[in-house]
Amino acid sequence: MKEAELVIIGGGPAGLCAAVSAAKSGARVCIVERNKALGGQLVKQTHMFFGSEKQYASTRGIDITGILLGELDKYKENIEILTETTVVGMYEDGAITVLHREDNYYKIKPKAVVVATGAFEKALAFPNNDLPGIYGAGAVQTLMNVHGVKPGNRVLMVGAGNIGLIVSYQLLQAGVEVAAILDAAPKIGGYLVHASKIRRMGVPILTSHTVKEAIGENYLEKAVVCQVDEKFQPVEGTEKEFDVDVMCISVGLTPLNELLAMRGCQMKYVPQLSGFVPLRNENYETTIENIFAAGDTTGVEEASSAMVEGYLAGLCAAAKIGCRPDNFGERKNDYVKQLNDLRSGPVGRHILAGIEQIVI
């Protein structure tokens, strides 16, 4: 059994910020990350971030990882990083079990935990949706932006949320043709500045459209799409075909938090937060003492808010186990204000309506 003070599960934007924040308060932090490198989804975000200066606005996601790792390095005597290590269980006695690579299975007994496991992509059901060439948007980004591999030559993007719009733009940058962007909703879900950016490259955005079926022998050759009515039912006779070798599914994310559920944290289904999320207090502590959560695992939002939630949860988790800095109140107020600023617009109000249902 390995002893630890504060374990942070997940080394993405929320987890890294939680680690920086807790270590800055003087806590000894152990980050457990299942991938080979830290950064989570940041490592494939080649676009500039929104928000304000404090959330690294205007900086590219790929460069934010480096900034956060630089911050971590300032407290390196307080930080342990376990990569290629997956947390597989959290138990009532406070122990968590981890698997390093394929065969090294052991327990860690921390005083507190911040769960920052992020979210996973939703799938879309249609005939032949398992044909090679049909990817989730995250996979397309990994291929292109991490490994430098073109996913194909002509893409149909399914989903006009921020991820669908951003990945379409990145595909164009990689020299891949984007035939169209579809969305079943009657309006574009992502930021309209992103939509305009794609549109002026000549890519049509088809709202109120969905995928009817995929066609292909051994791999995707054609996508059949159709219009949907206001009840999202297909409208007969509106079928269109696209000759594409890639379909990129970007129909939203849902919080990844089985560990919290397993541990017995009270969970609630909140549509505005995109799925089951833990009930929590204003310090991001769940209904189980000393188990904190931050980032998309507490509700799907932008990476900017995930980072600030990480800072806040890291600060509060460290304080809970005895590392309460003199300027605790000042730091907490700053993070709370940043979150309020990020959430005070039309998109944020929707998120706030979800958060109201889970804060205890």
Next chain:
Amino acid sequence: MFEKTGIPSREMVTDKFPSTDRINKGPVAVVECYREIPCNPCQTACRFNAINVGEDINNIPVLNADKCTGCAVCLSKCPGLAIMVVDGSKSETSVRIKIPYEFLPLPEEGDVVKGLDREGKYIADVKVLNVSNPGSFDRTPVVTIEADRKYLYVLRNIKVEA
């Protein structure tokens, strides 16, 4: 319609343009940010305090055309690539337009490239006067094109043939 297509209407576009008098005096930014999102790097980037978002970072940025020098620093800082610079001071028949352009190949000075509108439709051939890509622009190059004045409110993009 904008919410369905991503294409702003002619009125939405012209509303964002400074006056013709101002455009004829020299370079000035056009901030095409139409909807509230939590974002304010344009304000932070401007050394001349010409762009104001205000206390609530969700506000739509407001340009003070008298303070704006058309320096184009904000073009590379706007995460939505929603800003361009227009300059009608150099000629009565043409305008110079600076746009952010994050694609390869980059055009070169003197090239003639295809000018596109906000739908990505071909409008006219345009001449590339300058390509600016300093480190401070962080991989968002700014391309200056010269076009017939009648396309002032129409041109918004270019296509560079490989």
